[in-house]
Amino acid sequence: MTTPLFTVLLPVVRTPELLPYAVESVLAQTEPRFELIVIGDGAPPETIACAEEFARRDARVSVRPFPKGERHGEAHRHAVLGSARGSLVAQSADDDLWFPDYLRELAALLAEVDFGNLLTSLLKPDGTVVTLPGDLADPRWRQAMVDRRWTSFGPSTAGYRIEAYRALPVGWSPAPTDMPTDVHMWRKFLSAPGLRVGTRFAVESIGLPTPPRVGHSLAERSAEAAAVSRRIATEEGRRALREAAVHGLQREQADSFWAREDLMAAYEHTRGAYEHTRGAYEHTRGAYGRARAEVERSASVAAAALAEVERLRSSRSWALTAPLRGAAGLVRARLGRD
Template sequence: MLPIVRPPAMLPYAVRSVQDQTVTDWELFIILDGAPPETLAVATALAAADPRIRVRPFAKGERNGEAHRHVVLGEANGRYVAQIADDDLWFPRHLAELSLLLADVDFGNLLQCEIAPDGRPTILYGDLASIKTRKAIMTKPVSFFGPSCAGYRREAYDRLPVGWSPAPVGIWSDLFMWRKFLALPDLRAATRFSIEAAKLESPVRRHLSLEERVAETAAMAEQIATVDGRSEIRTQALRNATWVKAPNSPPTWPARERVRRLWRVFRDFE
Protein backbone atom coordinates (compact mmCIF):
# COMPACT_ATOMS: atom_id res chain seq x y z
CA MET A 1 0.00 0.00 0.00
CA LEU A 2 1.07 3.56 -0.67
CA PRO A 3 -1.20 6.18 0.94
CA ILE A 4 -0.80 9.76 -0.24
CA VAL A 5 -2.53 13.02 0.66
CA ARG A 6 -0.27 15.64 -0.95
CA PRO A 7 0.92 16.67 -4.43
CA PRO A 8 2.81 13.95 -6.31
CA ALA A 9 6.32 15.42 -6.42
CA MET A 10 8.00 12.50 -4.61
CA LEU A 11 5.51 9.80 -5.61
CA PRO A 12 7.36 8.52 -8.72
CA TYR A 13 10.52 7.92 -6.67
CA ALA A 14 8.67 5.86 -4.07
CA VAL A 15 6.92 3.85 -6.78
CA ARG A 16 10.19 3.28 -8.63
CA SER A 17 11.72 1.89 -5.44
CA VAL A 18 8.88 -0.66 -5.38
CA GLN A 19 9.36 -1.50 -9.04
CA ASP A 20 13.09 -2.05 -8.43
CA GLN A 21 12.46 -4.81 -5.88
CA THR A 22 14.20 -8.16 -6.35
CA VAL A 23 10.79 -9.65 -5.52
CA THR A 24 8.65 -8.92 -8.56
CA ASP A 25 5.39 -10.67 -7.66
CA TRP A 26 3.64 -7.80 -5.87
CA GLU A 27 0.61 -5.57 -6.23
CA LEU A 28 0.74 -1.91 -5.23
CA PHE A 29 -2.33 0.07 -4.24
CA ILE A 30 -1.85 3.84 -4.39
CA ILE A 31 -4.45 5.14 -1.93
CA LEU A 32 -5.41 8.78 -2.47
CA ASP A 33 -6.63 10.22 0.82
CA GLY A 34 -8.19 13.38 -0.57
CA ALA A 35 -5.08 14.02 -2.66
CA PRO A 36 -5.28 16.78 -5.30
CA PRO A 37 -6.18 16.10 -8.97
CA GLU A 38 -2.56 16.25 -10.10
CA THR A 39 -1.74 13.36 -7.76
CA LEU A 40 -4.53 11.30 -9.27
CA ALA A 41 -3.19 12.10 -12.75
CA VAL A 42 0.35 11.00 -11.91
CA ALA A 43 -0.83 7.87 -10.08
CA THR A 44 -3.08 6.93 -12.99
CA ALA A 45 -0.19 7.32 -15.43
CA LEU A 46 2.03 5.12 -13.29
CA ALA A 47 -0.70 2.47 -13.14
CA ALA A 48 -1.22 2.61 -16.91
CA ALA A 49 2.46 1.77 -17.39
CA ASP A 50 2.54 -1.10 -14.87
CA PRO A 51 -0.41 -3.50 -14.43
CA ARG A 52 0.76 -4.36 -10.90
CA ILE A 53 -0.22 -0.86 -9.75
CA ARG A 54 -3.80 0.08 -8.88
CA VAL A 55 -5.14 3.50 -7.93
CA ARG A 56 -7.88 3.95 -5.36
CA PRO A 57 -9.06 7.58 -4.86
CA PHE A 58 -11.01 8.55 -1.74
CA ALA A 59 -12.28 11.77 -0.21
CA LYS A 60 -10.15 12.95 2.72
CA GLY A 61 -10.65 10.52 5.56
CA GLU A 62 -10.51 11.03 9.30
CA ARG A 63 -6.99 11.48 10.75
CA ASN A 64 -4.60 9.89 8.23
CA GLY A 65 -7.26 8.13 6.21
CA GLU A 66 -6.55 4.83 7.95
CA ALA A 67 -10.02 3.48 7.20
CA HIS A 68 -9.25 3.68 3.46
CA ARG A 69 -6.41 1.21 3.98
CA HIS A 70 -8.80 -1.30 5.48
CA VAL A 71 -11.11 -0.99 2.48
CA VAL A 72 -8.23 -1.50 0.04
CA LEU A 73 -6.88 -4.51 1.90
CA GLY A 74 -10.21 -6.15 1.19
CA GLU A 75 -9.17 -6.14 -2.49
CA ALA A 76 -5.61 -7.39 -1.94
CA ASN A 77 -4.53 -10.86 -3.02
CA GLY A 78 -1.13 -11.13 -1.38
CA ARG A 79 -0.09 -13.29 1.56
CA TYR A 80 2.02 -10.51 3.09
CA VAL A 81 1.25 -6.80 3.50
CA ALA A 82 3.77 -3.96 3.38
CA GLN A 83 3.37 -0.21 3.15
CA ILE A 84 5.52 2.65 1.88
CA ALA A 85 5.08 6.40 2.33
CA ASP A 86 5.20 8.56 -0.77
CA ASP A 87 8.31 10.32 0.58
CA ASP A 88 10.20 7.17 1.63
CA LEU A 89 12.36 4.83 -0.46
CA TRP A 90 12.86 1.07 -0.29
CA PHE A 91 16.16 -0.62 -1.03
CA PRO A 92 15.90 -3.39 -3.68
CA ARG A 93 15.77 -6.23 -1.15
CA HIS A 94 13.14 -4.70 1.13
CA LEU A 95 10.35 -7.11 0.17
CA ALA A 96 12.75 -10.05 0.09
CA GLU A 97 13.88 -9.34 3.65
CA LEU A 98 10.30 -8.85 4.84
CA SER A 99 9.37 -12.17 3.24
CA LEU A 100 12.17 -13.91 5.16
CA LEU A 101 10.89 -12.35 8.37
CA LEU A 102 7.24 -13.16 7.76
CA ALA A 103 7.99 -16.76 6.84
CA ASP A 104 8.40 -17.31 10.60
CA VAL A 105 6.28 -14.63 12.29
CA ASP A 106 2.91 -12.92 11.89
CA PHE A 107 4.00 -9.32 12.35
CA GLY A 108 7.33 -7.56 12.44
CA ASN A 109 9.69 -4.93 11.15
CA LEU A 110 13.01 -4.25 9.56
CA LEU A 111 15.23 -1.60 11.14
CA GLN A 112 14.09 1.94 10.50
CA CYS A 113 16.76 4.15 8.99
CA GLU A 114 15.89 7.82 9.23
CA ILE A 115 17.73 10.31 7.01
CA ALA A 116 18.14 13.74 8.60
CA PRO A 117 17.82 16.84 6.38
CA ASP A 118 21.62 17.15 6.50
CA GLY A 119 21.93 13.62 5.05
CA ARG A 120 22.87 11.92 8.31
CA PRO A 121 21.36 8.39 8.57
CA THR A 122 20.32 6.99 11.95
CA ILE A 123 18.98 3.61 12.98
CA LEU A 124 16.11 3.39 15.42
CA TYR A 125 16.87 0.13 17.20
CA GLY A 126 14.45 -2.11 19.04
CA ASP A 127 13.42 -5.76 19.01
CA LEU A 128 9.83 -6.97 18.80
CA ALA A 129 10.93 -10.40 19.99
CA SER A 130 11.50 -8.83 23.42
CA ILE A 131 8.57 -9.17 25.81
CA LYS A 132 9.65 -5.96 27.55
CA THR A 133 9.65 -4.10 24.25
CA ARG A 134 6.17 -5.30 23.35
CA LYS A 135 4.89 -4.35 26.80
CA ALA A 136 6.37 -0.86 26.41
CA ILE A 137 4.68 -0.42 23.03
CA MET A 138 1.35 -1.49 24.51
CA THR A 139 1.51 0.80 27.53
CA LYS A 140 3.71 3.81 26.71
CA PRO A 141 4.23 6.28 23.84
CA VAL A 142 7.07 4.14 22.45
CA SER A 143 7.69 3.02 18.88
CA PHE A 144 10.83 2.38 16.87
CA PHE A 145 9.44 1.73 13.39
CA GLY A 146 6.82 3.14 11.09
CA PRO A 147 4.70 1.60 8.34
CA SER A 148 7.45 1.80 5.68
CA CYS A 149 9.50 -0.72 7.68
CA ALA A 150 6.67 -2.96 8.92
CA GLY A 151 5.05 -6.06 7.49
CA TYR A 152 2.40 -8.54 8.50
CA ARG A 153 0.66 -11.64 7.28
CA ARG A 154 -2.73 -11.07 5.75
CA GLU A 155 -4.13 -13.91 7.88
CA ALA A 156 -2.96 -12.09 11.02
CA TYR A 157 -4.64 -8.89 9.85
CA ASP A 158 -7.87 -10.79 9.23
CA ARG A 159 -7.82 -11.97 12.86
CA LEU A 160 -8.00 -8.41 14.16
CA PRO A 161 -11.37 -7.37 15.64
CA VAL A 162 -10.80 -3.97 13.99
CA GLY A 163 -8.23 -3.36 11.27
CA TRP A 164 -6.87 -0.01 10.11
CA SER A 165 -9.03 2.72 11.64
CA PRO A 166 -8.55 6.33 12.76
CA ALA A 167 -6.39 6.56 15.85
CA PRO A 168 -7.71 8.41 18.90
CA VAL A 169 -6.40 11.93 19.37
CA GLY A 170 -3.01 11.84 21.05
CA ILE A 171 -1.98 8.39 19.74
CA TRP A 172 0.21 7.96 16.68
CA SER A 173 -1.54 6.25 13.80
CA ASP A 174 1.03 3.48 13.43
CA LEU A 175 1.39 2.90 17.19
CA PHE A 176 -2.38 2.47 17.44
CA MET A 177 -2.19 -0.16 14.69
CA TRP A 178 0.80 -2.00 16.17
CA ARG A 179 -1.03 -2.29 19.49
CA LYS A 180 -3.89 -4.03 17.73
CA PHE A 181 -1.52 -6.67 16.40
CA LEU A 182 0.32 -7.12 19.70
CA ALA A 183 -2.99 -7.64 21.50
CA LEU A 184 -3.74 -10.74 19.43
CA PRO A 185 -3.41 -14.01 21.37
CA ASP A 186 -0.41 -16.13 20.34
CA LEU A 187 0.87 -13.50 17.92
CA ARG A 188 4.41 -14.20 16.69
CA ALA A 189 6.33 -10.95 16.37
CA ALA A 190 9.98 -10.19 15.68
CA THR A 191 12.45 -7.70 14.23
CA ARG A 192 14.80 -8.57 11.38
CA PHE A 193 18.04 -6.63 11.66
CA SER A 194 18.20 -5.39 8.09
CA ILE A 195 18.33 -1.83 6.79
CA GLU A 196 16.23 -1.86 3.64
CA ALA A 197 14.56 1.55 3.51
CA ALA A 198 15.35 5.22 3.85
CA LYS A 199 12.83 7.34 5.72
CA LEU A 200 12.83 11.02 4.73
CA GLU A 201 10.09 12.11 7.09
CA SER A 202 8.21 15.34 6.50
CA PRO A 203 7.91 16.85 10.02
CA VAL A 204 11.64 17.64 10.16
CA ARG A 205 11.61 19.02 6.61
CA ARG A 206 8.99 21.73 6.92
CA HIS A 207 11.69 24.33 6.33
CA LEU A 208 12.47 22.83 2.91
CA SER A 209 10.72 23.87 -0.28
CA LEU A 210 9.06 21.24 -2.46
CA GLU A 211 11.85 21.66 -5.00
CA GLU A 212 14.46 21.04 -2.30
CA ARG A 213 12.65 17.91 -1.15
CA VAL A 214 12.47 16.55 -4.69
CA ALA A 215 16.18 17.19 -5.19
CA GLU A 216 16.97 15.43 -1.91
CA THR A 217 14.78 12.45 -2.81
CA ALA A 218 16.32 12.18 -6.28
CA ALA A 219 19.84 12.18 -4.82
CA MET A 220 18.90 9.54 -2.24
CA ALA A 221 17.30 7.36 -4.93
CA GLU A 222 20.49 7.60 -6.97
CA GLN A 223 22.57 6.52 -3.96
CA ILE A 224 20.24 3.63 -3.13
CA ALA A 225 20.54 2.36 -6.71
CA THR A 226 24.13 1.16 -6.13
CA VAL A 227 25.56 -1.45 -3.78
CA ASP A 228 28.23 0.98 -2.59
CA GLY A 229 25.63 3.66 -1.95
CA ARG A 230 23.50 1.35 0.18
CA SER A 231 26.58 0.13 2.03
CA GLU A 232 27.53 3.71 2.89
CA ILE A 233 24.05 4.43 4.28
CA ARG A 234 24.18 1.27 6.43
CA THR A 235 27.68 2.02 7.70
CA GLN A 236 26.80 5.58 8.70
CA ALA A 237 23.48 4.50 10.23
CA LEU A 238 25.26 1.98 12.44
CA ARG A 239 27.63 4.66 13.69
CA ASN A 240 24.69 6.92 14.54
CA ALA A 241 22.43 4.22 16.01
CA THR A 242 19.78 5.31 18.51
CA TRP A 243 18.14 2.84 20.88
CA VAL A 244 14.48 3.33 21.63
CA LYS A 245 13.30 2.28 25.07
CA ALA A 246 10.50 3.00 27.45
CA PRO A 247 10.86 6.30 29.34
CA ASN A 248 13.02 5.97 32.48
CA SER A 249 13.95 2.40 31.51
CA PRO A 250 17.68 1.56 31.41
CA PRO A 251 19.10 -0.26 28.36
CA THR A 252 19.31 -4.03 28.74
CA TRP A 253 22.88 -4.22 27.48
CA PRO A 254 25.64 -1.70 26.71
CA ALA A 255 25.40 0.42 23.60
CA ARG A 256 28.84 -0.62 22.37
CA GLU A 257 27.87 -4.28 22.44
CA ARG A 258 24.70 -3.45 20.49
CA VAL A 259 26.80 -1.79 17.79
CA ARG A 260 29.15 -4.80 17.66
CA ARG A 261 26.24 -7.19 17.24
CA LEU A 262 24.64 -5.10 14.53
CA TRP A 263 27.96 -4.69 12.76
CA ARG A 264 28.39 -8.48 12.60
CA VAL A 265 24.98 -8.67 10.94
CA PHE A 266 25.72 -6.05 8.28
CA ARG A 267 29.43 -6.16 7.50
CA ASP A 268 29.10 -8.70 4.65
CA PHE A 269 25.48 -8.01 3.81
CA GLU A 270 25.80 -7.26 0.07
Protein backbone atom coordinates in the same frame (compact mmCIF):
# COMPACT_ATOMS: atom_id res chain seq x y z
CA MET B 1 -2.72 -12.87 -13.76
CA THR B 2 -0.08 -14.19 -11.32
CA THR B 3 -1.16 -14.10 -7.69
CA PRO B 4 1.09 -11.61 -5.89
CA LEU B 5 3.03 -12.52 -2.77
CA PHE B 6 2.75 -8.97 -1.39
CA THR B 7 0.07 -6.33 -1.30
CA VAL B 8 1.90 -3.02 -0.94
CA LEU B 9 -0.09 -0.01 0.28
CA LEU B 10 1.11 3.50 -0.49
CA PRO B 11 -1.17 6.15 1.06
CA VAL B 12 -0.65 9.68 -0.22
CA VAL B 13 -2.32 12.98 0.61
CA ARG B 14 -0.16 15.75 -0.84
CA THR B 15 0.94 16.93 -4.27
CA PRO B 16 3.04 14.47 -6.30
CA GLU B 17 6.57 15.89 -6.08
CA LEU B 18 7.88 12.98 -3.95
CA LEU B 19 5.60 10.19 -5.14
CA PRO B 20 7.57 9.04 -8.23
CA TYR B 21 10.68 8.25 -6.20
CA ALA B 22 8.75 6.13 -3.71
CA VAL B 23 6.87 4.25 -6.45
CA GLU B 24 10.04 3.62 -8.45
CA SER B 25 11.76 2.19 -5.37
CA VAL B 26 8.89 -0.31 -5.06
CA LEU B 27 8.96 -1.21 -8.76
CA ALA B 28 12.73 -1.86 -8.51
CA GLN B 29 12.27 -4.70 -6.00
CA THR B 30 14.17 -7.95 -6.60
CA GLU B 31 11.02 -9.70 -5.31
CA PRO B 32 8.69 -8.90 -8.23
CA ARG B 33 5.55 -10.66 -6.96
CA PHE B 34 3.57 -7.76 -5.59
CA GLU B 35 0.63 -5.51 -6.24
CA LEU B 36 1.15 -1.84 -5.42
CA ILE B 37 -2.00 0.08 -4.49
CA VAL B 38 -1.66 3.86 -4.29
CA ILE B 39 -4.34 5.09 -1.88
CA GLY B 40 -5.35 8.69 -2.46
CA ASP B 41 -6.49 10.08 0.89
CA GLY B 42 -8.10 13.20 -0.53
CA ALA B 43 -5.00 13.64 -2.70
CA PRO B 44 -5.20 16.37 -5.36
CA PRO B 45 -5.96 15.44 -8.99
CA GLU B 46 -2.34 15.85 -10.09
CA THR B 47 -1.25 13.24 -7.56
CA ILE B 48 -3.87 10.78 -8.77
CA ALA B 49 -2.80 11.48 -12.37
CA CYS B 50 0.84 10.78 -11.46
CA ALA B 51 -0.10 7.46 -9.85
CA GLU B 52 -2.31 6.50 -12.80
CA GLU B 53 0.60 7.08 -15.17
CA PHE B 54 2.57 4.45 -13.27
CA ALA B 55 -0.46 2.13 -13.43
CA ARG B 56 -0.53 2.48 -17.23
CA ARG B 57 3.14 1.54 -17.40
CA ASP B 58 3.06 -1.39 -14.97
CA ALA B 59 0.09 -3.71 -14.43
CA ARG B 60 1.15 -4.34 -10.84
CA VAL B 61 0.20 -0.76 -9.93
CA SER B 62 -3.36 0.35 -9.24
CA VAL B 63 -4.85 3.55 -7.84
CA ARG B 64 -7.68 3.90 -5.31
CA PRO B 65 -8.71 7.55 -4.84
CA PHE B 66 -10.82 8.38 -1.77
CA PRO B 67 -12.16 11.60 -0.26
CA LYS B 68 -10.08 12.85 2.65
CA GLY B 69 -10.67 10.44 5.49
CA GLU B 70 -10.70 10.95 9.23
CA ARG B 71 -7.24 11.45 10.71
CA HIS B 72 -4.78 9.82 8.26
CA GLY B 73 -7.34 7.93 6.21
CA GLU B 74 -6.77 4.69 8.11
CA ALA B 75 -10.24 3.43 7.16
CA HIS B 76 -9.23 3.60 3.47
CA ARG B 77 -6.37 1.17 4.15
CA HIS B 78 -8.79 -1.24 5.76
CA ALA B 79 -11.14 -0.99 2.78
CA VAL B 80 -8.32 -1.73 0.33
CA LEU B 81 -7.09 -4.71 2.36
CA GLY B 82 -10.56 -6.20 2.10
CA SER B 83 -9.74 -7.15 -1.50
CA ALA B 84 -5.97 -7.59 -1.14
CA ARG B 85 -4.62 -10.48 -3.21
CA GLY B 86 -1.23 -10.83 -1.53
CA SER B 87 -0.70 -13.16 1.41
CA LEU B 88 1.74 -10.62 2.90
CA VAL B 89 1.22 -6.90 3.42
CA ALA B 90 3.77 -4.08 3.30
CA GLN B 91 3.34 -0.33 3.24
CA SER B 92 5.37 2.60 1.99
CA ALA B 93 4.96 6.38 1.93
CA ASP B 94 5.87 9.06 -0.54
CA ASP B 95 8.78 10.18 1.67
CA ASP B 96 10.26 6.69 2.08
CA LEU B 97 12.60 4.89 -0.31
CA TRP B 98 13.12 1.13 -0.35
CA PHE B 99 16.34 -0.63 -1.24
CA PRO B 100 15.89 -3.30 -3.95
CA ASP B 101 15.92 -6.22 -1.48
CA TYR B 102 13.38 -4.73 0.91
CA LEU B 103 10.49 -7.08 0.05
CA ARG B 104 12.83 -10.08 -0.10
CA GLU B 105 14.04 -9.38 3.44
CA LEU B 106 10.51 -8.74 4.69
CA ALA B 107 9.32 -12.01 3.14
CA ALA B 108 12.10 -13.86 4.98
CA LEU B 109 10.87 -12.34 8.24
CA LEU B 110 7.19 -13.08 7.57
CA ALA B 111 8.03 -16.71 6.84
CA GLU B 112 8.66 -16.96 10.59
CA VAL B 113 6.26 -14.44 12.16
CA ASP B 114 2.79 -12.97 11.64
CA PHE B 115 3.76 -9.36 12.32
CA GLY B 116 7.16 -7.76 12.39
CA ASN B 117 9.54 -5.13 11.17
CA LEU B 118 12.87 -4.38 9.61
CA LEU B 119 15.03 -1.63 11.10
CA THR B 120 13.88 1.95 10.62
CA SER B 121 16.60 4.34 9.41
CA LEU B 122 15.87 8.03 8.92
CA LEU B 123 18.05 10.45 6.96
CA LYS B 124 18.42 13.85 8.61
CA PRO B 125 18.85 17.00 6.52
CA ASP B 126 22.51 17.22 7.66
CA GLY B 127 23.23 13.81 6.10
CA THR B 128 23.44 11.77 9.30
CA VAL B 129 21.26 8.69 9.70
CA VAL B 130 19.27 7.84 12.82
CA THR B 131 18.44 4.16 13.27
CA LEU B 132 15.76 3.33 15.80
CA PRO B 133 16.58 0.52 18.24
CA GLY B 134 14.06 -2.14 19.12
CA ASP B 135 13.32 -5.85 18.98
CA LEU B 136 9.78 -7.24 18.96
CA ALA B 137 11.16 -10.55 20.22
CA ASP B 138 11.96 -8.77 23.50
CA PRO B 139 8.84 -8.65 25.70
CA ARG B 140 10.04 -5.37 27.22
CA TRP B 141 9.82 -3.64 23.84
CA ARG B 142 6.39 -5.10 23.18
CA GLN B 143 5.14 -3.97 26.57
CA ALA B 144 6.55 -0.48 26.04
CA MET B 145 4.63 -0.20 22.76
CA VAL B 146 1.43 -1.27 24.50
CA ASP B 147 1.88 0.98 27.53
CA ARG B 148 3.27 4.13 25.89
CA ARG B 149 2.45 6.27 22.87
CA TRP B 150 5.67 5.12 21.26
CA THR B 151 7.04 2.77 18.61
CA SER B 152 10.44 1.86 17.22
CA PHE B 153 9.16 1.51 13.65
CA GLY B 154 6.54 2.95 11.36
CA PRO B 155 4.41 1.46 8.58
CA SER B 156 7.18 1.72 5.98
CA THR B 157 9.33 -0.89 7.74
CA ALA B 158 6.50 -3.11 9.03
CA GLY B 159 4.81 -6.13 7.51
CA TYR B 160 2.17 -8.67 8.42
CA ARG B 161 0.40 -11.71 7.11
CA ILE B 162 -3.02 -10.91 5.66
CA GLU B 163 -4.71 -13.75 7.58
CA ALA B 164 -3.31 -12.35 10.85
CA TYR B 165 -4.71 -8.94 9.94
CA ARG B 166 -8.12 -10.30 9.02
CA ALA B 167 -8.28 -12.23 12.30
CA LEU B 168 -8.08 -9.00 14.32
CA PRO B 169 -11.35 -7.73 15.82
CA VAL B 170 -10.61 -4.29 14.33
CA GLY B 171 -8.06 -3.46 11.64
CA TRP B 172 -6.89 -0.06 10.46
CA SER B 173 -9.20 2.57 11.95
CA PRO B 174 -8.90 6.26 12.87
CA ALA B 175 -6.58 6.63 15.84
CA PRO B 176 -7.48 8.81 18.83
CA THR B 177 -6.26 12.35 18.34
CA ASP B 178 -3.61 11.94 21.03
CA MET B 179 -2.12 8.75 19.59
CA PRO B 180 0.03 8.12 16.50
CA THR B 181 -1.70 6.11 13.80
CA ASP B 182 0.91 3.37 13.68
CA VAL B 183 1.02 2.91 17.47
CA HIS B 184 -2.76 2.50 17.47
CA MET B 185 -2.51 -0.24 14.83
CA TRP B 186 0.52 -2.02 16.27
CA ARG B 187 -1.20 -2.33 19.64
CA LYS B 188 -3.95 -4.34 17.97
CA PHE B 189 -1.42 -6.84 16.66
CA LEU B 190 0.51 -7.00 19.93
CA SER B 191 -2.70 -7.59 21.90
CA ALA B 192 -3.77 -10.51 19.71
CA PRO B 193 -3.31 -13.82 21.57
CA GLY B 194 -0.89 -16.29 20.03
CA LEU B 195 0.43 -13.91 17.37
CA ARG B 196 4.05 -14.51 16.35
CA VAL B 197 6.07 -11.30 16.22
CA GLY B 198 9.70 -10.45 15.53
CA THR B 199 12.29 -8.05 14.14
CA ARG B 200 14.78 -8.69 11.34
CA PHE B 201 17.93 -6.63 11.82
CA ALA B 202 18.26 -5.48 8.23
CA VAL B 203 18.51 -1.95 6.86
CA GLU B 204 16.60 -2.02 3.57
CA SER B 205 15.03 1.44 3.41
CA ILE B 206 15.68 5.06 4.19
CA GLY B 207 13.10 7.57 5.37
CA LEU B 208 13.09 11.28 4.59
CA PRO B 209 10.66 12.38 7.32
CA THR B 210 8.83 15.69 7.22
CA PRO B 211 9.30 17.05 10.80
CA PRO B 212 13.03 17.86 10.47
CA ARG B 213 12.31 19.32 7.01
CA VAL B 214 9.74 21.88 8.06
CA GLY B 215 10.52 24.97 6.03
CA HIS B 216 11.89 22.98 3.10
CA SER B 217 9.98 23.49 -0.13
CA LEU B 218 8.63 20.48 -2.00
CA ALA B 219 11.04 21.33 -4.81
CA GLU B 220 13.94 21.07 -2.35
CA ARG B 221 12.58 17.82 -0.98
CA SER B 222 12.12 16.43 -4.49
CA ALA B 223 15.75 17.22 -5.31
CA GLU B 224 16.85 15.49 -2.11
CA ALA B 225 14.73 12.40 -2.89
CA ALA B 226 16.21 12.27 -6.40
CA ALA B 227 19.75 12.37 -5.00
CA VAL B 228 19.03 9.64 -2.45
CA SER B 229 17.35 7.53 -5.13
CA ARG B 230 20.54 7.71 -7.19
CA ARG B 231 22.52 6.49 -4.20
CA ILE B 232 20.10 3.62 -3.60
CA ALA B 233 20.42 2.56 -7.24
CA THR B 234 24.07 1.52 -6.72
CA GLU B 235 25.52 -1.13 -4.44
CA GLU B 236 28.14 1.33 -3.24
CA GLY B 237 25.48 3.90 -2.37
CA ARG B 238 23.39 1.35 -0.46
CA ARG B 239 26.45 0.15 1.41
CA ALA B 240 27.28 3.71 2.44
CA LEU B 241 23.74 4.29 3.68
CA ARG B 242 23.77 1.00 5.61
CA GLU B 243 27.09 1.95 7.20
CA ALA B 244 25.63 5.32 8.16
CA ALA B 245 22.58 3.54 9.60
CA VAL B 246 24.74 1.19 11.67
CA HIS B 247 26.83 4.16 12.77
CA GLY B 248 23.63 5.91 13.83
CA LEU B 249 22.61 2.89 15.89
CA GLN B 250 26.10 2.66 17.39
CA ARG B 251 25.96 6.37 18.21
CA GLU B 252 22.63 5.80 19.96
CA GLN B 253 24.14 2.94 21.94
CA ALA B 254 27.22 5.02 22.76
CA ASP B 255 25.02 7.87 23.98
CA SER B 256 23.12 5.41 26.17
CA PHE B 257 26.39 3.90 27.44
CA TRP B 258 27.90 7.25 28.40
CA ALA B 259 24.62 8.39 29.92
CA ARG B 260 24.74 5.28 32.13
CA GLU B 261 28.39 5.98 32.96
CA ASP B 262 27.54 9.56 33.94
CA LEU B 263 24.70 8.28 36.10
CA MET B 264 27.02 5.76 37.77
CA ALA B 265 29.63 8.47 38.40
CA ALA B 266 26.96 10.72 39.89
CA TYR B 267 25.72 7.79 41.98
CA GLU B 268 29.22 7.03 43.28
CA HIS B 269 29.77 10.70 44.10
CA THR B 270 26.44 10.87 45.90
CA ARG B 271 27.18 7.60 47.67
CA GLY B 272 30.57 8.96 48.84
CA ALA B 273 28.91 12.13 50.13
CA TYR B 274 26.28 9.99 51.84
CA GLU B 275 28.92 7.82 53.52
CA HIS B 276 30.80 10.93 54.68
CA THR B 277 27.60 12.44 56.04
CA ARG B 278 26.66 9.16 57.66
CA GLY B 279 30.11 8.97 59.32
CA ALA B 280 29.70 12.50 60.66
CA TYR B 281 26.21 11.60 61.84
CA GLU B 282 27.46 8.48 63.62
CA HIS B 283 30.26 10.50 65.27
CA THR B 284 27.78 13.16 66.39
CA ARG B 285 25.35 10.48 67.48
CA GLY B 286 28.10 8.87 69.59
CA ALA B 287 29.04 12.19 71.19
CA TYR B 288 25.39 12.89 71.83
CA GLY B 289 24.99 9.47 73.41
CA ARG B 290 27.96 10.02 75.68
CA ALA B 291 26.76 13.49 76.69
CA ARG B 292 23.28 12.17 77.32
CA ALA B 293 24.67 9.37 79.47
CA GLU B 294 26.68 11.92 81.50
CA VAL B 295 23.57 14.09 81.94
CA GLU B 296 21.58 11.06 83.02
CA ARG B 297 24.35 10.04 85.46
CA SER B 298 24.49 13.57 86.92
CA ALA B 299 20.71 13.62 87.21
CA SER B 300 20.85 10.27 88.98
CA VAL B 301 23.47 11.57 91.46
CA ALA B 302 21.42 14.73 92.05
CA ALA B 303 18.28 12.68 92.57
CA ALA B 304 20.11 10.44 95.03
CA ALA B 305 21.46 13.47 96.93
CA LEU B 306 18.00 15.04 97.03
CA ALA B 307 16.54 11.80 98.30
CA GLU B 308 19.21 11.69 101.03
CA VAL B 309 18.41 15.27 102.04
CA GLU B 310 14.72 14.44 102.22
CA ARG B 311 15.51 11.35 104.27
CA LEU B 312 17.60 13.38 106.71
CA ARG B 313 14.90 16.03 107.02
CA SER B 314 12.35 13.43 107.92
CA SER B 315 14.62 11.70 110.47
CA ARG B 316 14.29 11.97 114.31
CA SER B 317 17.80 13.34 114.64
CA TRP B 318 16.91 16.20 112.28
CA ALA B 319 13.97 17.08 114.53
CA LEU B 320 16.08 16.84 117.75
CA THR B 321 18.80 19.08 116.35
CA ALA B 322 16.40 21.75 115.16
CA PRO B 323 17.02 23.97 118.33
CA LEU B 324 20.75 23.73 117.77
CA ARG B 325 20.37 24.78 114.13
CA GLY B 326 18.25 27.72 115.33
CA ALA B 327 20.88 28.76 117.94
CA ALA B 328 23.60 28.45 115.35
CA GLY B 329 21.63 30.78 113.15
CA LEU B 330 21.36 33.39 115.93
CA VAL B 331 25.09 33.18 116.64
CA ARG B 332 25.89 33.69 112.96
CA ALA B 333 23.53 36.65 112.85
CA ARG B 334 25.10 38.29 115.93
CA LEU B 335 28.60 37.67 114.71
CA GLY B 336 27.57 39.27 111.50
CA ARG B 337 26.44 42.43 113.34
CA ASP B 338 29.67 42.59 115.35
